[in-house]
Amino acid sequence: MQLNINGQLRDFAEPMTISQLLQQLELAPERVVIEHNNEILTAEAHNKQLQDGDSLELIQFVGGG
Amino acid sequence: MKIYLNEQPEIIAATLSLFELRQQKKPGADLLIVNGYPTDADQSLKEDDRVVLIQRGEQPTAEDLQHLMMARHTPGVHEKIKNSCVGIAGVGGLGSNIAIALSRVGVGKLILVDFDMVEPSNLNRQQYFIDQIGLPKVEAMKENLLRINPGVEISTHHQRVTAENLTQLFSSVDVLVEAFDAAEQKALLARNFLSKVTDKPLVAASGMAGFEPSNSIQTQKIGDRLYLCGDGTTAAGPGRGLMAPRVGIAAHHQANAVLRLLLGEEPN
Known part of the structure; x- marks a missing residue:
């Protein structure tokens, strides 16, 4: 399965959900905002199944303000 | 000719200069702002210019304050x-x-x-x-x-x-x-x-x-x-x-x- 993540094409062997992708990329889901095929996802939508060719923007927030 | 004096429309003689305007409206003004920028020099005025006359140290009324603050912004902002x-x-x-x-x-x-x-x-x-x-x-x-x-x-x-x-x-x-x-x-x-x-x-x-x-x-x-x-x-x-x-x-x-x-x- 090929995904476009933040503008880069990456290959993944297994089909997976968005939560599983975050786990694999070692990103804390509560600090990440995900745009999936041009749609911003709510936390509940993180169990969505990813499809070959999907496009994702993973926006990772760091603390401070 | 129409200009804006302290953000209010004002009809003035087309030949009136900045200093003449000050003389008429607020002789004590020591800060002159034309179209968002302070100036020390006299100059001719043109249609739709925005002029603000300020006397330093004077407490403005609440109504004037907004106009005076906005005078340093780019006109129209x-x-x-x-x-x-x-x-x-x-x-x-x-x-x-x-x-x-x-x-x-x-x-x-x-x-x-x-x-x-x-x-x-x-x-x-x-x-x-x-x-x-x-x-x-x-x-x-x-x-x-x-x-x-x-x-x-x-x-x-x-x-x-x-x-x-x-x-x-x-x-x-x-x-x-x-x-x-x-x-x-x-x-x-x-x-x-x-x-x-x-x-x-x-x-x-x-x-x-x-x-x-x-x-x-x-x-x-x-x-x-x-x-x-x-x-x-x-x-x-x-x-x-x-x-x-x-x-x-x-x-x-x-x-x-x-x-x-x-x-x-x-x-x-």
């Missing part, structure tokens, strides 16, 4: 933003600086939301004073903003922003600013605002701790209405604190992004 409403989620290091910049520039209405109180450690970067320690930040900020510009309408909410209440708190904004401290709160606000409110831009910030170079802080656009200011990586943590200069830089990136959006310009 004030008209476009005075009817706008900006929500600021969090009035700490980022939000307090943003609120002040937007008040000085004359945004018509601000909605401030924060659950926190002013405490001593805030004073290293946040726009509060020692005698405000212990006050809810939103109340202290309202007090400070009204001392700067009494013409801004300020609505305050001393509470935590949640996924459930944010659409109601910020239903009337033209632009929302994310100005929280915790990464989880930042992401929660962005995720929920962008998925539930479908037509308003969000100006958020991530990465402004420490004393890394100023120019590493940038404004970038993500998707069609998220603007993210900061370097994206320098988290606050042990060994890397939050300090006034760099937090201020990120805050003013956000404030300028808001101003540009209100003026119909792309922020980056």
Whole structure:
């Protein structure tokens, strides 16, 4: 399965959900905002199944303000 | 010929010079601003010029104050933003600086939301004073903003922003600013605002701790209405604190992004 993540094409062997992708990329889901095929996802939508060719923007927030 | 004197339309003789106008209207004026820029020299005036005559040290009436403050803006800016409403989620290091910049520039209405109180450690970067320690930040900020510009309408909410209440708190904004401290709160606000409110831009910030170079802080656009200011990586943590200069830089990136959006310009 090929995904476009933040503008880069990456290959993944297994089909997976968005939560599983975050786990694999070692990103804390509560600090990440995900745009999936041009749609911003709510936390509940993180169990969505990813499809070959999907496009994702993973926006990772760091603390401070 | 029509000009604007202290932002009010005024018909004057076409031949009247700046100094002659001062002589007629306010002989004691020692600060002359023409089209947003101060000048010492006499000059001829033309149709639609904006002239402000100020006597230094004189306390203006509340009505005149707004005009005098707006005199230093680029002409036309004030008209476009005075009817706008900006929500600021969090009035700490980022939000307090943003609120002040937007008040000085004359945004018509601000909605401030924060659950926190002013405490001593805030004073290293946040726009509060020692005698405000212990006050809810939103109340202290309202007090400070009204001392700067009494013409801004300020609505305050001393509470935590949640996924459930944010659409109601910020239903009337033209632009929302994310100005929280915790990464989880930042992401929660962005995720929920962008998925539930479908037509308003969000100006958020991530990465402004420490004393890394100023120019590493940038404004970038993500998707069609998220603007993210900061370097994206320098988290606050042990060994890397939050300090006034760099937090201020990120805050003013956000404030300028808001101003540009209100003026119909792309922020980056």
